[in-house]
Amino acid sequence: MSEQISKDNQIKDGPTLSEILRNNQRWASETKERDPAFFERSATQQHPKYLWIGCSDSRVPVSQITGTAPGEVFVHRNVANIVQAEDPSCQSVLEFAVLGLQVEHIVICGHYKCGGVHAAIQGTATGKVASWIKGIAQLYASKRKSLEKLPDEARLKALCELNVGMQLASLASSPSVQQVWSQGRALDLHGLIYDLETGLLKDLGMSLRGPQDLAADLL
Numbered sequence: 595m596s597e598q599i600s601k602d603n604q605i606k607d608g609p610t611l612s613e614i615l616r617n618n619q620r621w622a623s624e625t626k627e628r629d630p631a632f633f634e635r636s637a638t639q640q641h642p643k644y645l646w647i648g649c650s651d652s653r654v655p656v657s658q659i660t661g662t663a664p665g666e667v668f669v670h671r672n673v674a675n676i677v678q679a680e681d682p683s684c685q686s687v688l689e690f691a692v693l694g695l696q697v698e699h700i701v702i703c704g705h706y707k708c709g710g711v712h713a714a715i716q717g718t719a720t721g722k723v724a725s726w727i728k729g730i731a732q733l734y735a736s737k738r739k740s741l742e743k744l745p746d747e748a749r750l751k752a753l754c755e756l757n758v759g760m761q762l763a764s765l766a767s768s769p770s771v772q773q774v775w776s777q778g779r780a781l782d783l784h785g786l787i788y789d790l791e792t793g794l795l796k797d798l799g800m801s802l803r804g805p806q807d808l809a810a811d812l813l
């Protein structure tokens with residue numbers, strides 16, 4: 595009970611809703627001042643080159659860390675940047691991005707200190723989250739022998755990176771990606787990781803440009 599009370603009394607970071615609405619008005623008028631046709635264009639079309647699949651974590655804001663503008667990145671985020679064949683939300687985003695918008699690149703972006711990955715190591719998740727991250731817990735179990743030799747922080751980092759690889763393999767085997775590749779259309783898949791402590795993205799060197807790149811060790 596006391597834990598519950600202290601949780602409820604936590605002071606949250608961030609603006610009030612009225613401040614958010616005021617910020618929005620300021621952003622809209624500054625954007626229009628800089629580029630008078632911006633919203634007219636934005637309202638009628640989008641031609642993003644990228645689909646970004648990342649974690650829901652509030653500390654990994656796609657546009658800010660990539661310097662991209664509205665219209666440039668189509669986004670899907672969930673706990674621990676997971677791509678599951680049976681998840682209609684992620685799979686429909688993916689289908690629309692590659693078949694409708696015809697994006698040319700898909701990024702899976704994990705991040706160090708990911709709470710979802712950490713919970714998979716600790717076995718502490720409950721409810722919906724526990725079943726959502728089951729695949730990462732299984733990945734951890736399968737690599738446990740080598741990962742357990744690492745100190746805690748390095749182990750979590752390693753599993754965050756391995757998780758990106760596993761999700762990339764899942765992405766590559768999805769019907770939408772397979773369809774595009776079978777048509778010979780260019781579609782590159784990339785695995786990145788974001789470091790909360792430095793603000794830097796790292797390319798994990800796992801890029802796949804077609805079924806021929808789908809190495810067995812990603813699976």
Ligand SMILES: [Zn+2]
Pocket residue numbers: 649650651673674675705707708709710711
């Ligand atoms: Zn995360």
